[in-house]
Amino acid sequence: MTRRVLFEADEVSRTISRLAHEIVEKNGGTKDLTLLGIRTRGAHLVRRIAAKIEGITGAAPPVGDIDVSAYRDDRSRSAELSKKAATEVPVSVDDKTVVVVDDVIYTGRTIRAALDLISHLGNPKRILVAILVDRGERELPIRADIVGKNVQVANSERVNVRLRESDGIDQITVKSWR
Amino acid sequence: MRKRDLVSIADLTDREIEEIFQLADAMVDLNPIASHAKSCAGKIMATLFYEPSTRTRLSFESAMQRLGGSAISCPDMRSSSAAKGESIADTARVVSSYADVLVIRHYWDGAVQAMAEFADVPVVNAGDGSHEHPTQTLCDLYTLKKEKGNLKGLTVVICGDLKHGRTVHSLVYALARFGVHVVTLAANGMELPEYVIEKLQNEHHYSPLPLVSRDLQAVVEQPDAIYLTPNRPHQLALFTRVDEELQDDLSKMAPGLKFDAFYVTRKQKERLREPVAEGEASYPRIGDRFLKEKRFKDAVVMHPLPRVDELSPAVDKDRRGIYFKQAAYGVPVRMALLSFLMNDSASSHPAKKYLTVYRGPEGAISACANANCVTRTEPTSTDLRFEVLPPGSSETLNLRCFYCDHRFKVQLVGHVRSKRYCPYDRGLKEIVDGWLREGDLIVFDTIKQAEELGYEPYRTGPQRNLMDEAELRAAVKRISESIGRETEDRDSLVIVGIRTKGAFLARRIARELEKQWQRRFETREIEMYGSGGQPEMVLPEDPKLPAPDLHDREVILVDDVIHTGRTVRAALSLIFQSARPRSVRLAVLIDRGLRELPVKPDYVGKHIPSADRERVRVKLREVEQNERDKVVVYSIINADDSNQRSALSSNSEADS
Numbered sequence: 001m002t003r004r005v006l007f008e009a010d011e012v013s014r015t016i017s018r019l020a021h022e023i024v025e026k027n028g029g030t031k032d033l034t035l036l037g038i039r040t041r042g043a044h045l046v047r048r049i050a051a052k053i054e055g056i057t058g059a060a061p062p063v064g065d066i067d068v069s070a071y072r073d074d075r076s077r078s079a080e081l082s083k084k085a086a087t088e089v090p091v092s093v094d095d096k097t098v099v100v101v102d103d104v105i106y107t108g109r110t111i112r113a114a115l116d117l118i119s120h121l122g123n124p125k126r127i128l129v130a131i132l133v134d135r136g137e138r139e140l141p142i143r144a145d146i147v148g149k150n151v152q153v154a155n156s157e158r159v160n161v162r163l164r165e166s167d168g169i170d171q172i173t174v175k176s177w178r
Numbered sequence: 179m180r181k182r183d184l185v186s187i188a189d190l191t192d193r194e195i196e197e198i199f200q201l202a203d204a205m206v207d208l209n210p211i212a213s214h215a216k217s218c219a220g221k222i223m224a225t226l227f228y229e230p231s232t233r234t235r236l237s238f239e240s241a242m243q244r245l246g247g248s249a250i251s252c253p254d255m256r257s258s259s260a261a262k263g264e265s266i267a268d269t270a271r272v273v274s275s276y277a278d279v280l281v282i283r284h285y286w287d288g289a290v291q292a293m294a295e296f297a298d299v300p301v302v303n304a305g306d307g308s309h310e311h312p313t314q315t316l317c318d319l320y321t322l323k324k325e326k327g328n329l330k331g332l333t334v335v336i337c338g339d340l341k342h343g344r345t346v347h348s349l350v351y352a353l354a355r356f357g358v359h360v361v362t363l364a365a366n367g368m369e370l371p372e373y374v375i376e377k378l379q380n381e382h383h384y385s386p387l388p389l390v391s392r393d394l395q396a397v398v399e400q401p402d403a404i405y406l407t408p409n410r411p412h413q414l415a416l417f418t419r420v421d422e423e424l425q426d427d428l429s430k431m432a433p434g435l436k437f438d439a440f441y442v443t444r445k446q447k448e449r450l451r452e453p454v455a456e457g458e459a460s461y462p463r464i465g466d467r468f469l470k471e472k473r474f475k476d477a478v479v480m481h482p483l484p485r486v487d488e489l490s491p492a493v494d495k496d497r498r499g500i501y502f503k504q505a506a507y508g509v510p511v512r513m514a515l516l517s518f519l520m521n522d523s524a525s526s527h528p529a530k531k532y533l534t535v536y537r538g539p540e541g542a543i544s545a546c547a548n549a550n551c552v553t554r555t556e557p558t559s560t561d562l563r564f565e566v567l568p569p570g571s572s573e574t575l576n577l578r579c580f581y582c583d584h585r586f587k588v589q590l591v592g593h594v595r596s597k598r599y600c601p602y603d604r605g606l607k608e609i610v611d612g613w614l615r616e617g618d619l620i621v622f623d624t625i626k627q628a629e630e631l632g633y634e635p636y637r638t639g640p641q642r643n644l645m646d647e648a649e650l651r652a653a654v655k656r657i658s659e660s661i662g663r664e665t666e667d668r669d670s671l672v673i674v675g676i677r678t679k680g681a682f683l684a685r686r687i688a689r690e691l692e693k694q695w696q697r698r699f700e701t702r703e704i705e706m707y708g709s710g711g712q713p714e715m716v717l718p719e720d721p722k723l724p725a726p727d728l729h730d731r732e733v734i735l736v737d738d739v740i741h742t743g744r745t746v747r748a749a750l751s752l753i754f755q756s757a758r759p760r761s762v763r764l765a766v767l768i769d770r771g772l773r774e775l776p777v778k779p780d781y782v783g784k785h786i787p788s789a790d791r792e793r794v795r796v797k798l799r800e801v802e803q804n805e806r807d808k809v810v811v812y813s814i815i816n817a818d819d820s821n822q823r824s825a826l827s828s829n830s831e832a833d834s
Contacts, residue, residue, distance in 0.1 A: 100776075111776060116751050129776040141735070141746065141764035143778035 001177050006151060006159075009170035012132075015148035016045065019101075019130050020052035022146045026128060027097050033061040034096045034124075038068060038114055039086055042102040044165040045132060049101060064089030066100075071113035093122040099146075103161035105131040108142030115142075133172060135159050182519050183294040183301045186583075187312040187348045188381075192355055194518070199320055201514035208244060208510065217517045218247035224277035226269070227304070228255040228284045233483060233505060234304045234313070238281050241512035250277060256285075266552070267559035270296040279520055282306075286552040288581025292560045300519045307550050308342045308371075308446075309582050314482055315348040317511045319356070321504040322439060325478050330357035332438040335477075337363040337462035338488055340370040342446035345482045347374050349441065354382040361437070365445065365461040373578070373585040380567070437477040440464060444486045465490035469498075480504050536564045536577060539594060539620055548584035566614060575602040575610065575621060590622040592633045599625075599633040605795045605810075644786055644794070645809035650767070653783030654683065657765050658690035660781050661734055668695060670760060673734045674702045676749055680737035682800040683767060687736060702728075704749050728757040738796040740766040743777030768809060770794045786811065 007015070027033050030053060037046030043065040054060035067086030100114050111129055118127060130146040135153055149172070153159060157176040162169050183189060190198070205214055223242040225235050230253070239249040252258060259269050266284070270293035273280060280301045282290050287307035294301035305311040323329055334353060340346050340362055350370070353360050362370055442464050464479055469492065481489050481501040493499040545554045545562070553560045564577035567585070574587035591610055592599035595618055602610065613619040622628040625635075645653070665671050671691075675684025681703040688699045735749055746764060753759060765781040770792075786794060786809075794811050 112750055112754065115747050115775060116754070119747070119751070126774045127776060139761040140750065141762060141778055141780055143776050145776055 001175060003160075003173050003175050005171060005173050007149065007172040012170040012172060015132060016048050017052050019132070019146055019148055020049045020056060023049065023099050023128070023130055024053055024056055026146065027099075030057050030059045030061050032096045032125065033099065034064065034089075034091055034093055035061050035099045035101060036064045036066050036089060036093075036114075036118070038100065038102040038110060039065055040166060041161055041163055042100075044163045045103060046101040049130070062091040064091070066114060066117055068110060068113040068117055071116045072109065087117065089121055093118060093124045095123070095125045097126045097128065098124040099128045099130050101130050103131070103163075104133045104135060104159050105129070105142075105144050105147075106135050106137060106159075108138045108140035111142045111144075112140050132161055133159055181298070181300050183303075184312050184515065184519065185291045185294055185301065185303045185306075186310050187315050187352045189312070195316070195319065195352075198316065198511070198514045198518050199323065201518060202320055202507070202510045205244075205510040205513045206507070210244075214245065214513070214517060216246040218242060218245035218520060221245075221247040221278040221520060222276070223247060223249045223279045223281060223516070224273050225249060225251045225253070225281045225304070226255050226273060226283070227251075227253050228260060228282075228289075229305070230254070231283055231304065233508065234283065235281075237505075237508035238302075238304065238313075238512050238516075241509050241516055244509065245513055245517055247278075247516075265559045266293050266556050267296040269293070270301075270559075271298075274298045279516065284552075285550075286555060287548055287550045287584065288546075288552040288560075288579065289556070291581045292552050292556060296559065302515070302519070305344055306552075307582070308344050308347070310348040311344040311482075312348045313512060313515060314345045315352050316515060317504060317508050318345070318349055318441070318480060318482070319352055320511050321480060321500060321507050322358075322478075324507070325500060326438055329353075331359075333359040333361060334439045334441055335361045335363055335437055336441045336443070337464070338365055338443035339368040339445045340364040340443070341368040343443045346370070346441075346443055350374065350378060351382065354378055363462050368445070373583060376585060377583065437474060439478045439480055440468075440474070442479060442481045442485075442489050444481075444484065444488055461488060463488045463490070464493060466492055469493065469496055474498075535580070536566050536614060536619060536621070538562060538564075546579040546582060546584055547586035548579065548582050551579055551582040551584060553579065553581055566611075577621070588621040588623065590625065590628055592620040592622060592628060594618045594620050597633050598636050599628045600636045603795075605793050642811050643808060644768075644811055645784060647807045650783070650796075650807045650809065653767060654686050655690055657767075657781040657783055658687045658694065661687065661763070661765065662691055662694050664763070664780075665732060667732060667760075668697070670730065670732045671734065672700045672702060672728060672731045673736060674704055674728075674749075674753070676735070676737040676745060677703050677705045678801060679796055679798055680704075682798050683738060683765075684734075684736040687734070687765065704752060728753055728759045730758070730760050733759045733762045734765055735762055736765045738766065738798075739768045739770060739794050740764075740777070740779055741770050741772060741794075743773045743775035746777045747775050767796055768794055784809070 023033070023035075024030065033053075035046045035050055037043035046063050046065070050060050050063045065086065065088045069086075098118060100111065100118070102110060102114075105111060115127065118124065128145040129143070131144040132148040134144050134147045134150050136150070137155065151159060151172075151174075153174050154176070157174050160173045160175060162171045162173065164170055201214075204212070209215065221242075223238065225238055227235055235251070235253060239251065242249045255269075260266075266289055270280070274297035278299055280293070280297055280299060281304050282293055282301060283304040284290055284293075284306045287309040290301060290303040290306040294303075303310060303312055305314070319329065322332070322334070326332055336346055336350065338346075341364070347370075350360050350362075351374075364370065442462070445461060468474055468479075478498050478500045479489070479493055479496075481504070483501060483505055485501075489501070494502075545551065545557070546564075548554075553562055560581060563580035565580060567576040567578055574589050575591055576585060576587055578585045589601055590599055591602045591606070591613075593613055599620075599622060600606075610619060620631075620633075622631075622633070673684045673688050673691075675681030681701075684701050684703070688701045691699055733753065735746065735753075737745060737749075740746060750762060753762065763780040764777070766779045767783040769779055769782045769785050771785070771787045792811050794809065796809050797805055797807065799805060799807055
């Protein structure tokens with residue numbers, strides 16, 4: 001197994017800043033904005049993005065965490081996981097612009113599951129997807145609206161986003177088994 | 179307490195009809211000392227007959243007297259007040275101060291409805307033009323129930339002049355409501371009017387079975403005669419060209435059909451505008467041959483009377499001829515009706531439900547399209563009103579006259595405040611509904627009429643063509659080729675269309691791929707209900723086919739237009755509820771942008787960046803009548819935008 005580093009901490013930080021700017025720009029400010037992070041790394045990212053947005057605009061948008069494991073199509077593990085405990089959305093999403101934040105987008109299945117979950121939370125005006133790394137090769141007709149980095153890797157490789165909060169370091173790496 | 183009228187059979191609920199029948203059961207022996215015999219004591223019924231009648235009027239008067247009331251009568255209104263030019267509104271007002279209930283027959287369709295609105299007392303329709311005759315229907319239903327025990331599941335053949343016979347119109351609505359199969363056997367040129375069939379289909383979800391052969395003799399000779407099935411929507415025009423396949427289908431089911439009753443009617447000579455010569459020979463008649471036919475041994479014969487020659491006196495002596503009994507039931511049924519209408523039992527009733535009523539502003543449409551409608555001759559007694567019907571498949575606004583039920587179509591609609599007009603289209607439905615709610619709708623028969631009233635066309639027209647037939651075909655081909663190139667495993671491919679247009683496009687794509695690869699493909703359909711999208715997977719029509727299994731399949735999801743992405747999200751949700759496909763790719767004919775969800779099509783026929791106030795509509799020949807394939811864009815006219823002379827400003831800017 002080999003691991004190579006794609007982006008180091010300062011690049012990750014700049015990318016998160018850019019995501020924050022683009023979200024504000026796409027929404028035309030922070031009005032009616034709600035950010036939802038997909039557990040677990042999306043939940044760390046969403047807080048950093050919210051902090052950046054507060055830095056830019058002076059207003060911090062409401063933040064929530066969603067756990068899509070019960071909504072995923074590969075439900076093998078869902079029985080073990082508590083279904084609702086991990087989803088915490090403190091505000092109503094009705095008529096809001098909801099930005100779903102995750103670390104990596106690949107097949108689109110996680111985002112599809114997130115859309116299902118959000119449709120059970122309420123009826124947002126609009127849903128945007130903000131992603132730190134898009135590795136392409138979608139299996140579903142799902143797009144990321146705001147993308148930090150586009151990377152091209154082989155199907156056998158794995159993109160890992162490591163964040164200070166859970167991994168002690170900000171770093172984006174690629175693992176391959178060759 | 180609101181007064182109750184009986185103008186149409188629709189004014190009574192099923193339960194109320196049952197209730198009237200129960201009352202009639204108690205009255206059928208005409209016992210002069212029963213409790214009901216005084217139920218209308220001291221009450222006066224006035225019968226106003228603008229058209230001659232013997233049975234209906236006498237049976238009403240008899241019924242009233244048997245209830246302890248009395249009757250005053252004007253059997254020839256036409257030569258009295260009508261001849262002096264009194265409006266029917268005035269007549270109704272005046273006479274309702276003389277009596278406690280009015281029984282009216284009139285030669286104009288809808289006249290009784292008009293008079294009921296001006297009368298202060300209950301009004302009973304004893305026949306209005308070719309429109310309805312609800313008390314006859316009550317008698318007919320009652321007779322049938324008495325003879326056969328239960329109405330549900332019976333098969334009744336209705337023969338003769340179905341076009342002008344008002345008894346027939348009221349009867350078919352009621353039969354459909356009570357679950358009776360209706361088979362129609364019309365004389366040539368005297369078929370059930372289209373508006374009656376449409377009302378049956380729209381309100382009762384029922385289509386009568388017309389006999390293809392109009393000749394009853396042929397039915398007798400060919401026990402396996404041909405019928406159209408009730409679940410196959412059809413138009414009258416279809417009857418003359420039944421293709422072989424349909425004939426096969428139908429003859430298979432025909433032997434199981436058992437006839438319980440024949441309802442025979444006479445030719446309504448007085449209502450024929452021009453003599454129908456060719457109808458004479460094939461006019462359905464019941465006679466000796468009918469009596470000898472085993473197939474009809476349990477079929478009773480009914481007739482509203484009077485008869486001419488369509489019902490042979492030979493039937494009189496047969497146990498199946500029950501028309502005199504039917505006439506005799508006229509008195510107890512009318513007794514039951516009168517005591518129902520004049521006593522408290524009738525008080526709580528929902529008014530006739532017209533959901534969206536259109537009253538044109540001055541000068542718009544001056545009368546109903548039906549030449550015999552009361553609105554044509556009595557403008558002062560009527561207040562022109564139309565129900566706006568759900569749009570059908572045609573590009574017209576469908577209206578139904580409040581008085582005579584006649585349906586007609588208008589092609590031009592206008593917005594009153596902005597004084598603009600445009601051709602109607604289903605794509606404009608929501609906007610036009612908005613205009614209707616705000617009282618801003620006006621409809622026109624012709625452009626000339628619109629312009630005479632000072633209306634101008636919407637500057638850019640209501641629609642622009644975006645794609646014609648050839649472009650659409652090329653786009654489908656291009657999409658299919660891309661799908662072909664990018665499919666990894668042809669065996670796993672399944673094409674799922676979102677109904678209705680996506681489903682037709684899915685089939686077209688499947689056909690292209692079949693041409694390309696010389697093999698068959700599976701197509702499936704998804705049905706979406708409501709805007710929130712509660713989708714449902716449609717099972718294969720052939721139950722022998724397995725249920726759709728999308729597990730580990732390469733799914734191509736097809737829709738005609740993608741806009742917000744909400745439909746696609748709901749469709750994905752449905753697919754993932756049942757299976758985990760290997761992949762889902764989305765093919766759309768038109769991407770009009772303005773997405774609200776992170777959904778992205780993989781194959782797009784054409785990108786049309788469109789404004790919020792526009793609607794894109796794909797027209798496919800499978801769906802549209804007499805239309806070629808095309809894609810058009812409509813402008814949405816916002817009635818709230820008061821500063822605009824041209825409500826299509828966004829569109830005009832785009833064009834200029």
